[in-house]
Every structure is written in C-alpha cells, then in structure tokens.
Amino acid sequence: MRVFKILVLIGCVCIFAVAAIAVVISVDVAASQDGDAIAEKRVVATADAFTSAFGYQTEVTDAESIAGERFRSTSTEVQPVRWSGSTEAGDEAIIDIRIRSDVEAKRSQEVFGPWNSAGTVERCYRFTLTLYAEVQREEIDCDELPQSVPAPTATPKPALPADTAEMMEAVLLQSDAQSASDELRDAFPEVDVTVEVTSTADGELVAAVGIAAVRDCVVMVRDADGVVFRASFDRISLEPGELGCSVRLYTAPFL
Incomplete structure (x- = not known):
C-alpha cells in the first residue's frame, strides 16, 4: 500500500512538471517576435508615412529638391537613388528610393520577458x-537600382526679404498708386515676385507683394489718414485656384 502511494505521488509530480514546461514554452513563444517581421513593419510604415505626407500635390518644384528634402526617417534608413522631372504643368517628378530596416536581437532581463531575433528588410x-x-x-525591384549615388541637392526656394513689410511701408508713405507700383517693382525685381497696387474709393492705397510658388505674400495698406498697416487675410486664399497674392485679399476678400 505504501509503495502504491509513493508511485501515485511520483506520477502527480511528473504531470505537474510536464505542465510547467508546457506553460514556459507557451509563454516564451508568445513573447517572442521575428526580427524580419519587425523590420518589414517599419519599412512599410515609413513608405505609408511618405505617401500620406505628400498627399495632393500643389507645389511646383523639381524632383531632386523633393528627393533632398522630403524623404527622411528616424526609424529606418532611407536613400533616394534616382530622380527625374518636376511637378511643373505637363511634367511629373519621379523619385526612386530604398528603405532599409535592421533589427538587433534583444532579450528582456525579466523572466518570460519579450524578445526578438535579428532581422533585416530592404524594399524599394x-x-x-x-x-x-x-x-x-x-514597389520596384531593388536590384535594378544603383547601390551608391551622390545625395540629392535641393534647389533653394525663393523667399521674400525679412523686411518686405518695412520696404513696402516706406514706398506707400511717399507715393501715389502709379509711382508706388513702379517703385515696388524696382525694389522687388525678381521674376517670380508679383507686385500689385491699387487705390480705393475711400482714399486707401493698397499694395500686395508675393511669390506664388511658395505661398508667400504681404499686403500693406495706407489709409485715408496716411497711416500704413499690414492687412491680415486667410492664407487659404494663396492656394492654387484661389485669389493668390493680390490686393483683392484686402479690397474684395472671400467671405
């Protein structure tokens, strides 16, 4: 009888031991992650982020500038490797990029803690x-792309001078509509800068100076009392298809 009890006890201990081993294995597998799967998620997430960031294209620029400015990531390695064209009307900007993610093998210091294997994924x-x-x-075949190319260089974007408002104020204080237009054009001779000047029935002199390509615009007004101020406006009006940089931003704004 005593021998039978001992055998039963040994059997129970063995069953519990097997169950414990099964639990350990189950927990370990559940907490583990494949490094390649992690890297794949990071690469796809990076590509999705670029797609979302670009969205609907309204800016006129060249492909090299886009490649040099817009393809950056803190979670993956991104390399623009080929580019051509521009977003000017009748053209298209094409940029080929390589995205790579390297995942190091890691194991938690905690018992049954999460861990992952090493992994590497590259997509183009x-x-x-x-x-x-x-x-x-x-998605394109990475084997068709060059491995090493010089980094793209973005073309500097045009911009109005920081003191544009002060320059315009000085002109408006001492000019009529015609002379103000001539003087402002002399002050801003660049071909991509637009200049508009008009006078209103209320005796106001209104001037608008801007650069359409970068949605930059300053509107200044000299009122009937000779006081010059900077007019505010809804910047959505600078988008393509809207008013643009015009004196109408003050004289006839969209409501």
Missing part, C-alpha cells in the same frame, strides 16, 4: 508626383 519604391493630383507609389 517609386513615387510619382504630378501637379494637382494624389501621389502615386509602387
């Missing part, structure tokens, strides 16, 4: 940008 994508259209993205 082509982004096509056309003016007034959604960006298009497609």
Whole structure:
C-alpha cells in the first residue's frame, strides 16, 4: 500500500512538471517576435508615412529638391537613388528610393520577458508626383537600382526679404498708386515676385507683394489718414485656384 502511494505521488509530480514546461514554452513563444517581421513593419510604415505626407500635390518644384528634402526617417534608413522631372504643368517628378530596416536581437532581463531575433528588410519604391493630383507609389525591384549615388541637392526656394513689410511701408508713405507700383517693382525685381497696387474709393492705397510658388505674400495698406498697416487675410486664399497674392485679399476678400 505504501509503495502504491509513493508511485501515485511520483506520477502527480511528473504531470505537474510536464505542465510547467508546457506553460514556459507557451509563454516564451508568445513573447517572442521575428526580427524580419519587425523590420518589414517599419519599412512599410515609413513608405505609408511618405505617401500620406505628400498627399495632393500643389507645389511646383523639381524632383531632386523633393528627393533632398522630403524623404527622411528616424526609424529606418532611407536613400533616394534616382530622380527625374518636376511637378511643373505637363511634367511629373519621379523619385526612386530604398528603405532599409535592421533589427538587433534583444532579450528582456525579466523572466518570460519579450524578445526578438535579428532581422533585416530592404524594399524599394517609386513615387510619382504630378501637379494637382494624389501621389502615386509602387514597389520596384531593388536590384535594378544603383547601390551608391551622390545625395540629392535641393534647389533653394525663393523667399521674400525679412523686411518686405518695412520696404513696402516706406514706398506707400511717399507715393501715389502709379509711382508706388513702379517703385515696388524696382525694389522687388525678381521674376517670380508679383507686385500689385491699387487705390480705393475711400482714399486707401493698397499694395500686395508675393511669390506664388511658395505661398508667400504681404499686403500693406495706407489709409485715408496716411497711416500704413499690414492687412491680415486667410492664407487659404494663396492656394492654387484661389485669389493668390493680390490686393483683392484686402479690397474684395472671400467671405
């Protein structure tokens, strides 16, 4: 009888031991992650983020500038490797990029803590940008792309001088509509800068100076008492298809 009790006890201990081993294995598997799967998620997430950021293209610029300015990531390695064209009307900007993610093997110091294996994933994508259209993205074969190319250089964007408002005020204080227009054009001779001047029935002199490509615009007004002030306006009016940088931002704004 005593021998039978001992055998039963040993059997129970063995069953519990097997169950414990099964639990350990189950927990360990559940807490583990494949490094390649993690890297894949990071690469795809990066590509998705670029697609979302570009969205609907309204800016006129060249492909090299886009490649040099817009493809950056803190979670993956991104390399623009080929680019051509621009987003000018009738053209399209095409940029090919390589996205790579390297995941190190890690194991938690805690018992049954999470861990992952090492992994590496590399994917290549082509982004096509056309003016007034959604960006298009497609995955391409990385083997068809060069491994090493010089980094793209963005073309400096035009910008109004920091003291544009002061320059305009000085002109408006001592000019009529015609002379103000001539003097402002002399002050801002760049071809991509627009200048508009008008007078109103209330005796106001209104001037607008801007750069359409970068949605930059300053509107200044000299009222009937000779006081010059900077007019405010809804910047959505600078978007393509809207008023643009015009004296109408003050004299006839959209409500």
